[in-house]
Amino acid sequence: MKHLVAIDWGSSSLRGARLDAMGSVIEERSFARGVLRVEPGRFDKVFDEHFGDWMQGPDVLCLVSGMAGSKQGWIETPYCPCPARFEDLRSHLTWVEGRPIAILPGMTCKHAGIPDVMRGEETQVFGALHLIGRQDGLLVLPGTHSKWVLVRSGRIQSFATVMTGEFYALLRHQSILARSMPADDGEFDGPAFDQGVSVALSSRSLMQTAFSVRSLSLFDRVRQAALPSYLSGLVIGDELRSQMTHGLDGGGQVVVIGSDALTLRYERALSQQGVTVQQVGAQACWRGLWTLAQALQGEVAA
């Protein structure tokens, strides 16, 4: 088995890991050189600057997931439609000419005729399922644009993007609500967060519940320092409400792929619905790329 150089090239950051034949991480690197910070035509150069030393020798394969395959990225790699197994992505790879470097496609699906897209999250999803030994599940990748991904029999059936993190940032800092809140987020306030989740779950639109940040503050019903936590509960609660169509109303389990801090908030919010959480961390991406490399082994060795 070749050594694998696994790359996660996102919008704002460029991360890489060198894995041994067993899939263990030998070394990791991370740079603030996301796709949006690389000039067109300079991707080869930027890659070599940061990972060139890892590509020495005949036994190296490199797989790149994330925004590197987007229009603004290294080489545009069209989306693979759902439903699809991870192995199906092999026929959608784009190889960098003359080099053992392949760029993964993103995936696309439709909700009532309207397309949705992701790039990179599919790799984390398959990696996470591999790590926990499952073929089925509802997986959540919380963040600026959260992804909810439904997997059945090893196939990504569908997914949805929810702009939770971005809505939080807009409301927190750019909206009229910012005037009611302190400049810094301060300490996380659990009860205020829970109240926000509860209000959102029993409502129908964040555009209505968001105004309660202002009205609760007018009546001093939530102390100012706790309002950012309350708002965080409102947006995460609204996200959960929108995804409860997956039959979670009566409990169940979701796999959350993300950092500890964010996962804890989702776990706390989901517990209000009787839903439990299994967490998988950042290693999901490396495991995903390693799994795909295994599947490619025969082809590439030729």
Added chain:
Amino acid sequence: MKHLVAIDWGSSSLRGARLDAMGSVIEERSFARGVLRVEPGRFDKVFDEHFGDWMQGPDVLCLVSGMAGSKQGWIETPYCPCPARFEDLRSHLTWVEGRPIAILPGMTCKHAGIPDVMRGEETQVFGALHLIGRQDGLLVLPGTHSKWVLVRSGRIQSFATVMTGEFYALLRHQSILARSMPADDGEFDGPAFDQGVSVALSSRSLMQTAFSVRSLSLFDRVRQAALPSYLSGLVIGDELRSQMTHGLDGGGQVVVIGSDALTLRYERALSQQGVTVQQVGAQACWRGLWTLAQALQGEVAA
């Protein structure tokens, strides 16, 4: 009957009208001197600068609605709780010391224990109902913070604030979606707007549907120049979806108080639900204050 000086002192603008004994507008003025642009303690002065000449003579009464009664306003005037008739506001007025000028309270109500507030819209609602000769109705005041107001037997029963205009502005100019859209809104695109409304009505959260601005643009499914209209449809559609609890699913009528351009969009969106619209314009506020002045007449004449 005294002459009435009717003032609508909002956050960003200061508007006034002089009415004769029959409630007809003799003269109107408008200034960019909203409550947020007046220093504390300077409200008397600013008022006199702009309307002092209207206050000459013994037979003048002035009623002020809007943010003048807020904490940041002229004199804080506590909210009147729902349900309430317009006449009930009389006992909640704050008189400017030694002058025939009264500031109206705002109103407050609760949804599942969470307070909501408005200042000024109650005056427009009562004025609009008086103009069209009704005691009952669901009224909408579209805008930065839209208000949906339910009136039964002449009483405001409850209302809801929906931050539609503000969400539109944030998404249009501050979010990642701004990159997919042209700098200027350009001409209104009806079919794109209708599609946005339809997508929002069949969805559960704007945080999910908003991302479709990006994905539709990635696949060139909606032309770039039409995306602002599509986004406008998404937010107005989400607002309607959140207010369909008022039994509007099967049709009905709402009264829209607002400008022609905005009313046309709401009328277009509501027609997808079989709901018809009756429009009332800016004169609703003057009529509301004149009606209240009539009710006060006996008290003030003393």
